[in-house]
Amino acid sequence: MTTTPRMPGRVWIGWIKAVLFALCLLPALRLALGWQDDALGANPIETITRASGEWTLNFLLITLAVTPLRRLSGLNWLLRLRRMLGLFAFAYGCAHLATYLWLDQFFDWPAIAHDILKRPFITVGFAALVLMTPLALTSNAWSIRHLGGRRWQALHRSVYGIAILGVVHYWWLVKADVREPMLYAFALAWLLGMRAWWREQERRRQQSMPPPVPPFKGRVIRIVPTDK
Amino acid sequence: AKLGPLAASPFSTGEEKTGYKAVTTYNNFYEFGTDKGDPVENAGRLATRPWTVRVEGLAGKPRTFDIDELLRFAPLEERIYRMRCVEGWSMVIPWVGFPLASLLKRVEPLGSAKYVEFVTHYDPQVMSRRQVLDWPYTEGLRLDEALHPLTILTVGLYGEVLPNQNGAPVRLVVPWKYGFKSVKSIVTIRLTEKQPATAWNKAARHEYGFYSNVNPQVDHPRWSQATERRIGEIRKRPTLMFNGYAEQVASLYQGMDLRANF
Numbered sequence: 001m002t003t004t005p006r007m008p009g010r011v012w013i014g015w016i017k018a019v020l021f022a023l024c025l026l027p028a029l030r031l032a033l034g035w036q037d038d039a040l041g042a043n044p045i046e047t048i049t050r051a052s053g054e055w056t057l058n059f060l061l062i063t064l065a066v067t068p069l070r071r072l073s074g075l076n077w078l079l080r081l082r083r084m085l086g087l088f089a090f091a092y093g094c095a096h097l098a099t100y101l102w103l104d105q106f107f108d109w110p111a112i113a114h115d116i117l118k119r120p121f122i123t124v125g126f127a128a129l130v131l132m133t134p135l136a137l138t139s140n141a142w143s144i145r146h147l148g149g150r151r152w153q154a155l156h157r158s159v160y161g162i163a164i165l166g167v168v169h170y171w172w173l174v175k176a177d178v179r180e181p182m183l184y185a186f187a188l189a190w191l192l193g194m195r196a197w198w199r200e201q202e203r204r205r206q207q208s209m210p211p212p213v214p215p216f217k218g219r220v221i222r223i224v225p226t227d228k
Numbered sequence: 229a230k231l232g233p234l235a236a237s238p239f240s241t242g243e244e245k246t247g248y249k250a251v252t253t254y255n256n257f258y259e260f261g262t263d264k265g266d267p268v269e270n271a272g273r274l275a276t277r278p279w280t281v282r283v284e285g286l287a288g289k290p291r292t293f294d295i296d297e298l299l300r301f302a303p304l305e306e307r308i309y310r311m312r313c314v315e316g317w318s319m320v321i322p323w324v325g326f327p328l329a330s331l332l333k334r335v336e337p338l339g340s341a342k343y344v345e346f347v348t349h350y351d352p353q354v355m356s357r358r359q360v361l362d363w364p365y366t367e368g369l370r371l372d373e374a375l376h377p378l379t380i381l382t383v384g385l386y387g388e389v390l391p392n393q394n395g396a397p398v399r400l401v402v403p404w405k406y407g408f409k410s411v412k413s414i415v416t417i418r419l420t421e422k423q424p425a426t427a428w429n430k431a432a433r434h435e436y437g438f439y440s441n442v443n444p445q446v447d448h449p450r451w452s453q454a455t456e457r458r459i460g461e462i463r464k465r466p467t468l469m470f471n472g473y474a475e476q477v478a479s480l481y482q483g484m485d486l487r488a489n490f
Contacts, residue, residue, distance in 0.1 A: 041265065042254035042459050043317060106463055111452060119450065175315075175450070176431055177262035177360045 008077055020081055024088045027055045028095065045103045052096035053125075057170065057184055059089035060163045064191045071198070083139050086159070090136040093129045121172035128165035135159060160195075163188055231304055231324050231384045239378055239476075240308035246319035248386050250459050255393045256313065257412055259348075259355040259365065271392035273354040274413070279397050285345070285419035288336030295397045299383055302326035306387070307380055307401070312442045312471045314406040316451045319459050323401050324384030329375040337371065337419050344374040345424035346400060347416035361427045367411045368424035368438065369402065370480075378403055378476055381414075404473040406440045437490035441481070442471035446490050 008016070031048050034040040040047040063085040070078045105112050115122045135156055137143070144152045167188055171181040257267035260274075279295040293301070304324050312318045332344070350364035373379065382401045383390055390396040395412025402409050408428050418424075428436035435449055444454045444467040455464040470477050481489075 042250035043264070043457070045457065045462070046317075103462070104464075108455075108464075111454070115452065118447070121450070173450070175262075176258070177358075179358070 013077060013080055017081065017084060020084060024059070024084070027051060028092070045099065049096065049099050049104060052092050052099055053170070056089055056092040056096050057163075057166050059085055059092055060159070060166055061184070061187050061191065063089055064159065064163060064188070068191060068194045087136060087139055090132050093132055097126075097129055121169055124165050124172065125169035128162050128169060131158060131162050131165070135162075160192055163192075229389045230387060231299075231389060232387065234304050234306040234324060234387060237305045237307050240306065240322075241310060241320060241472075243308075243310070243320045245308065245322055246459050251319060251321055251385060252391050252393060254459065256315075256407065257393055257395070258360050259350060259363065260393065261356060262360060267393035268391075270354075271396075274349075274351070274392045274396070275354075276392065276397040276413075279415075281398060281414055281417065283331065283335045283417045283419075286338040286341035286421060287419050288338060290335055293331075298331075298381070298398060302330045304383070305380075307382075309378075309401060309403040310471050311401075311403065311407055311410075312456060312467065314408060314436070314440070314448060314451065314453075316453070316456050316464075317459055318456045318467075318471075322386055323380065323382045324387065324390075325380040325382035325401065327377055328379045328381050328400065329377065331381060331417070332374060332419075335419075340421050341419035342371055343420045343423050344369050344371060345416075345418040345420050346411045346414055347418065348411050349413040349415045362430050364415075365411060365427045366424065367400070367409055367426050368420075369409075370423075371419070372480055373402070373477075376477060376480065378473060404442055404470040404477045406436075406442060408436070409440050439481075439486070439489050441477075441486065441490075442467060443469060443486055443490070445469075446487055 031040070031051055035044060035048070038044070063082060066078055066082040066085065070076055101107060101112060105115075116126050117123065135158065138147065138152065138155060147155065167181060167184045170184060171178060174181055253268045254264045255267040256264065257271065260267040260270040277295065280292050281295070281298060282290075282292045284290040304326060306322055306324055308320060308322045310318060311321050346367045346369075348365045348367075355363075369379070380401050382395070382399050383397065385391070385394060390399065395410075398414050399412040400410050400414060409426075423438060426436070426438060428440075429438060442453070447453060453467055456467045457464050468474070
Protein backbone atom coordinates (compact mmCIF):
# COMPACT_ATOMS: atom_id res chain seq x y z
CA MET A 1 0.00 0.00 0.00
CA THR A 2 1.26 3.43 -0.83
CA THR A 3 0.55 6.55 1.09
CA THR A 4 -0.03 9.84 -0.67
CA PRO A 5 2.17 12.56 0.67
CA ARG A 6 0.32 15.64 1.97
CA MET A 7 2.61 17.92 0.08
CA PRO A 8 3.54 17.46 -3.57
CA GLY A 9 7.24 17.75 -4.19
CA ARG A 10 9.04 20.86 -5.33
CA VAL A 11 8.92 19.81 -8.98
CA TRP A 12 5.20 19.14 -8.84
CA ILE A 13 4.45 22.54 -7.34
CA GLY A 14 6.54 24.08 -10.10
CA TRP A 15 4.45 22.34 -12.75
CA ILE A 16 1.18 23.20 -11.09
CA LYS A 17 2.21 26.83 -10.92
CA ALA A 18 3.24 26.89 -14.56
CA VAL A 19 -0.08 25.41 -15.70
CA LEU A 20 -2.03 27.78 -13.45
CA PHE A 21 -0.07 30.74 -14.80
CA ALA A 22 -0.99 29.79 -18.35
CA LEU A 23 -4.65 29.33 -17.39
CA CYS A 24 -4.73 32.75 -15.73
CA LEU A 25 -3.47 34.33 -18.93
CA LEU A 26 -6.23 32.78 -21.07
CA PRO A 27 -8.87 35.53 -20.57
CA ALA A 28 -6.33 38.18 -21.57
CA LEU A 29 -5.23 36.12 -24.55
CA ARG A 30 -8.82 35.69 -25.70
CA LEU A 31 -9.39 39.45 -25.57
CA ALA A 32 -6.15 40.18 -27.42
CA LEU A 33 -7.00 37.71 -30.20
CA GLY A 34 -10.58 38.98 -30.33
CA TRP A 35 -9.32 42.54 -30.73
CA GLN A 36 -7.07 41.46 -33.57
CA ASP A 37 -9.82 39.50 -35.35
CA ASP A 38 -12.43 42.20 -34.69
CA ALA A 39 -14.47 39.57 -32.87
CA LEU A 40 -15.35 41.52 -29.72
CA GLY A 41 -18.76 42.70 -30.93
CA ALA A 42 -20.00 46.12 -31.99
CA ASN A 43 -18.39 47.91 -29.04
CA PRO A 44 -15.03 46.19 -28.46
CA ILE A 45 -13.82 48.74 -25.91
CA GLU A 46 -16.88 48.07 -23.77
CA THR A 47 -16.27 44.31 -24.14
CA ILE A 48 -12.66 44.65 -22.96
CA THR A 49 -13.62 46.96 -20.09
CA ARG A 50 -16.27 44.56 -18.89
CA ALA A 51 -14.18 41.42 -19.28
CA SER A 52 -11.09 42.85 -17.55
CA GLY A 53 -13.27 44.12 -14.70
CA GLU A 54 -15.05 40.81 -14.30
CA TRP A 55 -11.76 38.90 -14.28
CA THR A 56 -10.37 41.24 -11.62
CA LEU A 57 -13.34 40.31 -9.44
CA ASN A 58 -13.06 36.64 -10.38
CA PHE A 59 -9.41 36.52 -9.35
CA LEU A 60 -10.11 38.38 -6.12
CA LEU A 61 -12.75 35.79 -5.24
CA ILE A 62 -10.54 32.88 -6.31
CA THR A 63 -7.73 34.26 -4.15
CA LEU A 64 -10.10 34.58 -1.22
CA ALA A 65 -11.26 31.01 -1.80
CA VAL A 66 -7.78 29.55 -1.26
CA THR A 67 -7.86 29.63 2.54
CA PRO A 68 -11.34 28.08 2.93
CA LEU A 69 -10.49 25.44 0.31
CA ARG A 70 -7.29 24.60 2.12
CA ARG A 71 -9.06 24.31 5.45
CA LEU A 72 -11.85 22.17 4.09
CA SER A 73 -9.68 19.91 1.95
CA GLY A 74 -6.56 19.76 4.04
CA LEU A 75 -4.49 20.44 0.92
CA ASN A 76 -2.04 22.81 2.52
CA TRP A 77 0.02 23.28 -0.63
CA LEU A 78 -2.86 25.30 -2.15
CA LEU A 79 -1.53 28.18 -0.09
CA ARG A 80 1.51 28.28 -2.33
CA LEU A 81 -0.67 29.29 -5.30
CA ARG A 82 -2.32 32.20 -3.54
CA ARG A 83 0.29 34.84 -4.26
CA MET A 84 0.11 34.25 -8.01
CA LEU A 85 -3.69 34.40 -7.99
CA GLY A 86 -3.65 37.65 -6.02
CA LEU A 87 -1.13 39.18 -8.39
CA PHE A 88 -3.32 38.18 -11.34
CA ALA A 89 -6.23 40.00 -9.70
CA PHE A 90 -4.02 43.08 -9.56
CA ALA A 91 -2.81 42.60 -13.14
CA TYR A 92 -6.38 42.36 -14.49
CA GLY A 93 -7.30 45.37 -12.38
CA CYS A 94 -4.45 47.32 -13.97
CA ALA A 95 -5.58 46.20 -17.42
CA HIS A 96 -9.11 47.33 -16.54
CA LEU A 97 -7.84 50.77 -15.47
CA ALA A 98 -5.56 51.03 -18.50
CA THR A 99 -8.49 50.22 -20.81
CA TYR A 100 -10.48 53.00 -19.20
CA LEU A 101 -7.66 55.56 -19.26
CA TRP A 102 -6.34 54.73 -22.69
CA LEU A 103 -8.95 53.13 -24.95
CA ASP A 104 -12.06 54.61 -23.37
CA GLN A 105 -11.01 58.12 -22.32
CA PHE A 106 -7.86 58.44 -24.43
CA PHE A 107 -6.04 60.22 -21.58
CA ASP A 108 -8.59 63.01 -21.37
CA TRP A 109 -7.35 63.90 -17.86
CA PRO A 110 -10.00 66.52 -16.99
CA ALA A 111 -12.77 64.05 -17.93
CA ILE A 112 -11.01 61.28 -15.99
CA ALA A 113 -10.61 63.45 -12.87
CA HIS A 114 -14.27 64.44 -13.14
CA ASP A 115 -15.28 60.77 -13.40
CA ILE A 116 -13.21 59.74 -10.38
CA LEU A 117 -14.52 62.58 -8.23
CA LYS A 118 -18.14 62.73 -9.36
CA ARG A 119 -19.20 59.23 -10.29
CA PRO A 120 -19.45 57.08 -7.16
CA PHE A 121 -18.96 53.80 -9.02
CA ILE A 122 -15.72 55.04 -10.54
CA THR A 123 -14.58 56.55 -7.23
CA VAL A 124 -15.05 53.20 -5.52
CA GLY A 125 -13.42 51.18 -8.29
CA PHE A 126 -10.45 53.50 -8.46
CA ALA A 127 -10.04 53.39 -4.67
CA ALA A 128 -10.09 49.58 -4.76
CA LEU A 129 -7.27 49.49 -7.30
CA VAL A 130 -5.20 52.07 -5.42
CA LEU A 131 -5.60 50.04 -2.22
CA MET A 132 -4.55 46.87 -4.02
CA THR A 133 -1.24 48.40 -5.04
CA PRO A 134 0.56 48.11 -1.66
CA LEU A 135 -0.59 44.49 -1.44
CA ALA A 136 0.84 43.73 -4.86
CA LEU A 137 4.09 45.51 -4.02
CA THR A 138 4.53 43.51 -0.81
CA SER A 139 3.70 40.15 -2.35
CA ASN A 140 7.25 38.81 -2.00
CA ALA A 141 9.35 37.04 0.59
CA TRP A 142 11.53 40.09 1.17
CA SER A 143 8.51 42.18 2.28
CA ILE A 144 7.25 39.46 4.59
CA ARG A 145 10.66 39.30 6.24
CA HIS A 146 11.00 43.05 6.57
CA LEU A 147 7.46 43.79 7.71
CA GLY A 148 7.27 40.81 9.99
CA GLY A 149 4.61 38.14 9.57
CA ARG A 150 2.05 39.77 11.83
CA ARG A 151 2.18 43.21 10.21
CA TRP A 152 2.31 41.74 6.73
CA GLN A 153 -0.77 39.70 7.46
CA ALA A 154 -2.62 42.70 8.90
CA LEU A 155 -1.83 44.67 5.73
CA HIS A 156 -2.97 41.86 3.47
CA ARG A 157 -6.23 41.41 5.33
CA SER A 158 -7.29 44.69 3.71
CA VAL A 159 -8.07 42.53 0.66
CA TYR A 160 -11.42 41.82 2.35
CA GLY A 161 -12.34 45.51 2.16
CA ILE A 162 -10.93 45.80 -1.36
CA ALA A 163 -13.10 42.93 -2.57
CA ILE A 164 -16.16 44.61 -1.04
CA LEU A 165 -15.29 47.84 -2.87
CA GLY A 166 -14.91 45.86 -6.09
CA VAL A 167 -18.38 44.34 -5.80
CA VAL A 168 -19.90 47.73 -4.90
CA HIS A 169 -18.18 49.19 -7.97
CA TYR A 170 -19.89 46.59 -10.17
CA TRP A 171 -23.24 46.98 -8.42
CA TRP A 172 -23.34 50.77 -8.85
CA LEU A 173 -22.30 50.56 -12.48
CA VAL A 174 -25.29 48.44 -13.48
CA LYS A 175 -28.32 50.35 -14.75
CA ALA A 176 -31.15 48.13 -13.59
CA ASP A 177 -30.36 44.42 -13.75
CA VAL A 178 -28.25 43.71 -10.64
CA ARG A 179 -28.40 39.93 -10.98
CA GLU A 180 -24.73 39.50 -11.86
CA PRO A 181 -23.30 41.84 -9.21
CA MET A 182 -25.60 40.09 -6.76
CA LEU A 183 -23.96 36.75 -7.59
CA TYR A 184 -20.58 38.29 -6.82
CA ALA A 185 -21.93 39.78 -3.60
CA PHE A 186 -23.26 36.38 -2.50
CA ALA A 187 -19.98 34.64 -3.31
CA LEU A 188 -18.00 37.26 -1.43
CA ALA A 189 -20.37 37.20 1.54
CA TRP A 190 -19.94 33.42 1.66
CA LEU A 191 -16.14 33.61 1.55
CA LEU A 192 -15.95 36.32 4.20
CA GLY A 193 -18.72 34.75 6.27
CA MET A 194 -16.81 31.46 6.51
CA ARG A 195 -13.84 33.33 7.89
CA ALA A 196 -15.95 35.19 10.43
CA TRP A 197 -17.55 31.90 11.49
CA TRP A 198 -14.23 30.16 11.94
CA ARG A 199 -12.83 33.08 13.87
CA GLU A 200 -15.85 33.11 16.16
CA GLN A 201 -15.54 29.35 16.69
CA GLU A 202 -11.89 29.77 17.57
CA ARG A 203 -12.69 32.56 20.02
CA ARG A 204 -15.36 30.45 21.73
CA ARG A 205 -13.09 27.44 21.90
CA GLN A 206 -10.42 29.46 23.61
CA GLN A 207 -12.92 30.97 26.02
CA SER A 208 -14.44 27.67 27.05
CA MET A 209 -11.10 26.05 27.64
CA PRO A 210 -9.97 26.01 31.27
CA PRO A 211 -6.80 27.93 31.90
CA PRO A 212 -3.83 25.75 31.14
CA VAL A 213 -2.81 23.47 34.01
CA PRO A 214 0.92 23.23 34.48
CA PRO A 215 2.14 19.68 34.14
CA PHE A 216 3.47 18.26 37.40
CA LYS A 217 4.05 14.96 38.98
CA GLY A 218 3.59 13.71 42.47
CA ARG A 219 1.07 14.40 45.12
CA VAL A 220 -0.67 17.61 45.90
CA ILE A 221 0.14 18.89 49.30
CA ARG A 222 -2.29 21.44 50.59
CA ILE A 223 -0.89 24.22 52.57
CA VAL A 224 -3.43 25.12 55.18
CA PRO A 225 -2.97 28.05 57.49
CA THR A 226 -2.26 26.77 60.96
CA ASP A 227 -3.76 29.49 63.03
CA LYS A 228 -7.42 28.75 63.61
CA ALA B 229 -38.19 41.51 -46.76
CA LYS B 230 -37.72 44.69 -48.75
CA LEU B 231 -39.87 47.72 -48.09
CA GLY B 232 -40.47 50.17 -50.81
CA PRO B 233 -40.52 52.38 -52.67
CA LEU B 234 -38.91 54.76 -50.17
CA ALA B 235 -38.86 58.51 -50.42
CA ALA B 236 -35.68 60.30 -49.40
CA SER B 237 -35.95 62.87 -46.62
CA PRO B 238 -34.31 66.27 -46.17
CA PHE B 239 -33.93 65.33 -42.49
CA SER B 240 -31.47 62.53 -43.33
CA THR B 241 -27.84 62.97 -42.36
CA GLY B 242 -25.07 62.33 -44.84
CA GLU B 243 -22.85 60.82 -42.13
CA GLU B 244 -21.46 57.35 -42.58
CA LYS B 245 -24.05 54.75 -41.60
CA THR B 246 -23.35 52.24 -38.83
CA GLY B 247 -23.10 48.74 -40.29
CA TYR B 248 -26.24 46.58 -40.46
CA LYS B 249 -24.62 43.94 -38.28
CA ALA B 250 -23.87 46.35 -35.44
CA VAL B 251 -27.33 47.92 -35.67
CA THR B 252 -29.01 44.52 -35.42
CA THR B 253 -26.76 42.77 -32.86
CA TYR B 254 -25.98 45.51 -30.33
CA ASN B 255 -29.33 46.37 -28.81
CA ASN B 256 -30.96 47.51 -25.61
CA PHE B 257 -34.31 45.72 -25.43
CA TYR B 258 -34.52 44.67 -21.78
CA GLU B 259 -37.66 42.59 -22.29
CA PHE B 260 -35.40 40.13 -24.12
CA GLY B 261 -32.45 40.36 -21.72
CA THR B 262 -30.14 43.03 -20.40
CA ASP B 263 -27.03 42.11 -22.38
CA LYS B 264 -26.55 43.90 -25.68
CA GLY B 265 -26.40 40.53 -27.41
CA ASP B 266 -29.54 39.12 -25.77
CA PRO B 267 -32.22 40.72 -28.00
CA VAL B 268 -30.85 39.26 -31.23
CA GLU B 269 -30.73 35.84 -29.52
CA ASN B 270 -34.21 35.96 -28.00
CA ALA B 271 -36.43 38.35 -29.93
CA GLY B 272 -37.06 35.77 -32.66
CA ARG B 273 -39.72 34.29 -30.36
CA LEU B 274 -41.88 37.39 -30.72
CA ALA B 275 -44.76 36.97 -33.20
CA THR B 276 -45.29 40.25 -35.04
CA ARG B 277 -48.50 39.09 -36.79
CA PRO B 278 -51.29 39.56 -36.00
CA TRP B 279 -50.53 42.96 -34.47
CA THR B 280 -52.63 46.00 -33.81
CA VAL B 281 -51.89 49.46 -32.51
CA ARG B 282 -54.62 51.14 -30.53
CA VAL B 283 -54.62 54.94 -30.71
CA GLU B 284 -56.87 56.20 -27.92
CA GLY B 285 -57.35 58.67 -25.11
CA LEU B 286 -58.24 62.29 -25.71
CA ALA B 287 -59.05 61.83 -29.37
CA GLY B 288 -62.11 62.64 -31.41
CA LYS B 289 -61.80 59.43 -33.41
CA PRO B 290 -59.90 56.81 -31.42
CA ARG B 291 -59.10 53.77 -33.54
CA THR B 292 -57.29 50.48 -33.68
CA PHE B 293 -54.94 50.09 -36.63
CA ASP B 294 -53.83 46.77 -38.01
CA ILE B 295 -50.08 46.61 -38.62
CA ASP B 296 -50.54 45.94 -42.34
CA GLU B 297 -52.74 48.99 -42.53
CA LEU B 298 -50.02 51.04 -40.81
CA LEU B 299 -47.47 49.85 -43.36
CA ARG B 300 -49.66 51.41 -46.09
CA PHE B 301 -50.81 54.32 -43.94
CA ALA B 302 -48.47 56.96 -45.33
CA PRO B 303 -45.70 57.06 -47.92
CA LEU B 304 -42.67 55.35 -46.36
CA GLU B 305 -39.56 57.48 -46.08
CA GLU B 306 -35.96 56.63 -45.41
CA ARG B 307 -34.72 58.71 -42.49
CA ILE B 308 -31.02 58.43 -41.77
CA TYR B 309 -30.77 59.59 -38.16
CA ARG B 310 -28.11 59.78 -35.50
CA MET B 311 -29.08 57.68 -32.48
CA ARG B 312 -27.49 58.58 -29.17
CA CYS B 313 -27.77 56.15 -26.26
CA VAL B 314 -27.72 57.51 -22.71
CA GLU B 315 -24.83 55.06 -22.08
CA GLY B 316 -22.49 57.16 -24.19
CA TRP B 317 -22.48 55.41 -27.56
CA SER B 318 -24.12 56.37 -30.81
CA MET B 319 -24.99 55.05 -34.26
CA VAL B 320 -26.21 56.37 -37.60
CA ILE B 321 -29.22 54.33 -38.69
CA PRO B 322 -31.26 54.42 -41.89
CA TRP B 323 -34.77 53.99 -40.50
CA VAL B 324 -37.88 53.48 -42.60
CA GLY B 325 -41.10 55.05 -41.42
CA PHE B 326 -43.48 57.98 -41.53
CA PRO B 327 -44.19 60.96 -39.27
CA LEU B 328 -46.10 60.10 -36.11
CA ALA B 329 -47.99 63.34 -36.69
CA SER B 330 -49.85 61.87 -39.66
CA LEU B 331 -51.22 59.06 -37.48
CA LEU B 332 -52.10 61.34 -34.56
CA LYS B 333 -53.91 63.77 -36.84
CA ARG B 334 -56.04 60.93 -38.17
CA VAL B 335 -57.54 60.34 -34.68
CA GLU B 336 -58.15 64.06 -34.16
CA PRO B 337 -56.56 64.95 -30.80
CA LEU B 338 -58.84 66.96 -28.51
CA GLY B 339 -57.81 70.39 -27.27
CA SER B 340 -57.30 68.93 -23.79
CA ALA B 341 -54.62 66.51 -25.04
CA LYS B 342 -51.20 67.69 -23.87
CA TYR B 343 -49.10 64.52 -23.86
CA VAL B 344 -48.78 61.23 -25.68
CA GLU B 345 -48.18 58.00 -23.81
CA PHE B 346 -46.68 54.95 -25.51
CA VAL B 347 -47.26 51.46 -24.19
CA THR B 348 -45.20 48.60 -25.56
CA HIS B 349 -45.91 44.92 -25.93
CA TYR B 350 -45.20 42.72 -22.95
CA ASP B 351 -45.69 38.98 -23.14
CA PRO B 352 -44.13 36.95 -20.32
CA GLN B 353 -44.44 33.86 -22.53
CA VAL B 354 -41.68 35.09 -24.82
CA MET B 355 -40.09 37.90 -22.82
CA SER B 356 -38.15 38.08 -19.57
CA ARG B 357 -40.24 37.49 -16.46
CA ARG B 358 -37.80 39.23 -14.20
CA GLN B 359 -39.01 42.63 -13.09
CA VAL B 360 -35.95 44.53 -14.27
CA LEU B 361 -38.25 47.42 -15.15
CA ASP B 362 -41.94 47.92 -14.50
CA TRP B 363 -43.37 46.06 -17.52
CA PRO B 364 -44.90 46.93 -19.85
CA TYR B 365 -42.32 49.54 -20.81
CA THR B 366 -43.98 52.91 -21.20
CA GLU B 367 -42.75 56.24 -22.49
CA GLY B 368 -44.14 59.66 -23.17
CA LEU B 369 -43.75 62.83 -25.19
CA ARG B 370 -45.27 66.23 -25.00
CA LEU B 371 -47.87 66.56 -27.78
CA ASP B 372 -45.79 69.14 -29.67
CA GLU B 373 -42.78 66.82 -29.53
CA ALA B 374 -44.91 63.97 -30.80
CA LEU B 375 -46.20 66.10 -33.67
CA HIS B 376 -42.73 67.32 -34.64
CA PRO B 377 -41.80 66.28 -38.19
CA LEU B 378 -38.58 64.59 -36.94
CA THR B 379 -40.61 62.18 -34.78
CA ILE B 380 -41.39 59.04 -36.75
CA LEU B 381 -43.11 55.72 -36.41
CA THR B 382 -40.63 53.23 -37.75
CA VAL B 383 -41.33 49.95 -39.50
CA GLY B 384 -37.96 49.20 -41.06
CA LEU B 385 -34.25 49.81 -41.32
CA TYR B 386 -31.77 49.52 -44.15
CA GLY B 387 -34.75 49.37 -46.54
CA GLU B 388 -36.05 46.17 -44.95
CA VAL B 389 -38.71 45.14 -42.46
CA LEU B 390 -37.66 46.01 -38.90
CA PRO B 391 -35.89 43.05 -37.23
CA ASN B 392 -37.55 41.93 -33.97
CA GLN B 393 -34.57 42.96 -31.84
CA ASN B 394 -34.93 46.51 -33.16
CA GLY B 395 -38.55 46.78 -32.07
CA ALA B 396 -40.70 45.08 -34.70
CA PRO B 397 -43.25 45.52 -36.02
CA VAL B 398 -43.50 49.23 -35.23
CA ARG B 399 -41.45 51.50 -32.99
CA LEU B 400 -40.92 55.15 -32.25
CA VAL B 401 -37.81 57.13 -33.21
CA VAL B 402 -37.20 60.54 -31.62
CA PRO B 403 -33.68 61.40 -32.77
CA TRP B 404 -32.94 64.34 -30.47
CA LYS B 405 -33.63 62.33 -27.32
CA TYR B 406 -31.67 59.51 -25.69
CA GLY B 407 -32.42 56.17 -27.28
CA PHE B 408 -34.57 54.77 -24.46
CA LYS B 409 -37.30 57.28 -25.37
CA SER B 410 -37.67 55.60 -28.78
CA VAL B 411 -39.85 52.72 -27.62
CA LYS B 412 -40.08 49.40 -29.39
CA SER B 413 -42.95 47.09 -30.34
CA ILE B 414 -45.73 49.59 -29.66
CA VAL B 415 -49.28 48.39 -28.91
CA THR B 416 -50.97 51.51 -27.53
CA ILE B 417 -50.62 55.23 -28.20
CA ARG B 418 -52.67 57.29 -25.78
CA LEU B 419 -53.38 61.02 -25.81
CA THR B 420 -53.43 62.33 -22.25
CA GLU B 421 -53.79 65.53 -20.33
CA LYS B 422 -51.27 64.68 -17.62
CA GLN B 423 -47.61 63.88 -18.14
CA PRO B 424 -47.40 60.09 -18.39
CA ALA B 425 -45.10 58.00 -16.20
CA THR B 426 -42.11 56.57 -18.03
CA ALA B 427 -40.37 53.26 -17.37
CA TRP B 428 -36.84 54.51 -16.71
CA ASN B 429 -38.02 57.48 -14.70
CA LYS B 430 -39.93 55.10 -12.46
CA ALA B 431 -36.81 52.95 -12.08
CA ALA B 432 -34.39 55.83 -11.29
CA ARG B 433 -36.04 59.21 -10.95
CA HIS B 434 -32.82 61.20 -10.59
CA GLU B 435 -31.14 59.61 -13.57
CA TYR B 436 -33.76 59.64 -16.28
CA GLY B 437 -36.02 62.66 -16.61
CA PHE B 438 -39.20 62.92 -18.64
CA TYR B 439 -37.56 65.00 -21.38
CA SER B 440 -34.24 63.17 -21.71
CA ASN B 441 -33.11 65.41 -24.52
CA VAL B 442 -29.55 64.75 -25.64
CA ASN B 443 -27.62 67.46 -23.83
CA PRO B 444 -23.84 67.46 -23.43
CA GLN B 445 -24.07 70.05 -20.66
CA VAL B 446 -26.29 68.05 -18.36
CA ASP B 447 -24.29 65.27 -16.78
CA HIS B 448 -25.78 61.91 -16.02
CA PRO B 449 -24.71 60.52 -12.62
CA ARG B 450 -23.38 57.40 -14.33
CA TRP B 451 -21.99 58.64 -17.62
CA SER B 452 -20.56 61.86 -18.92
CA GLN B 453 -22.81 63.13 -21.69
CA ALA B 454 -20.18 65.50 -23.07
CA THR B 455 -18.78 62.91 -25.43
CA GLU B 456 -19.88 59.72 -27.14
CA ARG B 457 -18.37 56.79 -28.96
CA ARG B 458 -19.78 56.24 -32.44
CA ILE B 459 -20.03 52.48 -32.82
CA GLY B 460 -17.21 51.37 -35.10
CA GLU B 461 -14.89 54.15 -33.98
CA ILE B 462 -12.22 54.10 -31.28
CA ARG B 463 -11.90 57.72 -30.23
CA LYS B 464 -14.81 59.55 -28.68
CA ARG B 465 -16.42 62.56 -30.31
CA PRO B 466 -18.15 65.53 -28.71
CA THR B 467 -21.90 65.11 -28.23
CA LEU B 468 -24.00 67.76 -29.94
CA MET B 469 -26.86 69.68 -28.33
CA PHE B 470 -30.14 67.90 -29.10
CA ASN B 471 -27.99 65.27 -30.82
CA GLY B 472 -27.31 67.74 -33.64
CA TYR B 473 -30.99 68.54 -34.23
CA ALA B 474 -30.96 71.86 -32.34
CA GLU B 475 -31.88 73.81 -35.45
CA GLN B 476 -35.12 71.84 -35.78
CA VAL B 477 -36.14 71.35 -32.14
CA ALA B 478 -34.52 73.99 -29.88
CA SER B 479 -37.60 76.21 -30.25
CA LEU B 480 -39.72 73.54 -28.51
CA TYR B 481 -37.84 74.27 -25.29
CA GLN B 482 -37.57 78.05 -25.46
CA GLY B 483 -37.40 79.56 -21.99
CA MET B 484 -37.20 76.15 -20.29
CA ASP B 485 -34.49 75.30 -17.77
CA LEU B 486 -33.07 72.18 -19.39
CA ARG B 487 -31.07 71.37 -16.27
CA ALA B 488 -34.22 71.15 -14.16
CA ASN B 489 -36.21 69.54 -17.00
CA PHE B 490 -33.57 66.97 -17.88
